[in-house]
Amino acid sequence: xxxxxxxxxxxxxxLDWAYPPFILASTAAALGYETQIFFxxxxxxxxxxxxxxxxxxxLGNPGMPMKMPFGPKWFKSINxxxxxxxxxxxxxxESVATGLMKMTIANNGVATIPDLxxxxxxxxxxxxxxxxxVELFGFEHADFIDGLEYGGAATFFEFAGETDxxxxx
Amino acid sequence: MNFxxxxxxxxxxxxxxxxRAKKALAEVGSGQVLKILSTDPGSVKDFAAFAKQTxxxxxxxxxxGGEFTFFMKKK
Numbered sequence: 001x002x003x004x005x006x007x008x009x010x011x012x013x014x015l016d017w018a019y020p021p022f023i024l025a026s027t028a029a030a031l032g033y034e035t036q037i038f039f040x041x042x043x044x045x046x047x048x049x050x051x052x053x054x055x056x057x058x059l060g061n062p063g064m065p066m067k068m069p070f071g072p073k074w075f076k077s078i079n080x081x082x083x084x085x086x087x088x089x090x091x092x093x094e095s096v097a098t099g100l101m102k103m104t105i106a107n108n109g110v111a112t113i114p115d116l117x118x119x120x121x122x123x124x125x126x127x128x129x130x131x132x133x134v135e136l137f138g139f140e141h142a143d144f145i146d147g148l149e150y151g152g153a154a155t156f157f158e159f160a161g162e163t164d165x166x167x168x169x
Numbered sequence: 170m171n172f173x174x175x176x177x178x179x180x181x182x183x184x185x186x187x188x189r190a191k192k193a194l195a196e197v198g199s200g201q202v203l204k205i206l207s208t209d210p211g212s213v214k215d216f217a218a219f220a221k222q223t224x225x226x227x228x229x230x231x232x233x234g235g236e237f238t239f240f241m242k243k244k
Binding site for chain 2: 026027032108110111119123
């Protein structure tokens with residue numbers, strides 16, 4: 001039987017959007033898929049050495065529940081979502097939301113992004129960074145983790161054209 | 170049921186139980202049995218799907234008090 005293949009284009013650079021590509025790629029690798037992720041535009045944030053810049057923003061995101069990860073049950077069930085106009089005025093709102101999200105992630109036994117990324121690399125998921133956006137955003141190759149390849153759209157198609165599953169995230 | 174290796178994936182959430190199981194299966198020989206403990210309700214369907222796609226055989230699935238026990242035989 002031929003090995004199944006999956007290609008993902010990762011275009012988002014926030015903590016919440018970091019999960020789908022790494023969860024799907026690591027799982028696909030565990031199922032025996034040959035897997036490749038092409039990181040472009042804001043997705044480049046996911047392959048930087050320093051992942052501390054990954055944040056989650058409740059601003060303009062009405063789908064995001066804002067619940068406290070600590071305290072009694074009645075307190076945890078309150079949804080603290082507030083109007084965008086107010087969120088945008090509170091300094092450090094994103095950082096606080098990100099801290100609470102990380103706590104929620106840990107409380108639920110969900111892996112961290114650095115862990116999931118290492119699991120992908122251990123499972124030989126191939127990471128390709130878009131050279132054009134690396135230059136566009138003024139990044140250096142030294143900003144990114146080892147084991148990354150750099151290429152463009154044609155590089156992506158070379159593999160993507162033979163895949164069973166191809167996702168744009 | 171007899172088993173050759175045990176994996177405690179309790180408290181872990183998707184996709185960690187599957188990833189840990191894959192790793193644990195790599196450490197046993199063909200025909201040997203891995204026992205997996207999990208508390209993730211999604212793992213019931215996930216382990217069935219994992220077995221189906223990888224060719225490893227899911228011998229049994231059991232639930233008791235919110236805890237799931239799987240026995241998987243390596244291909």
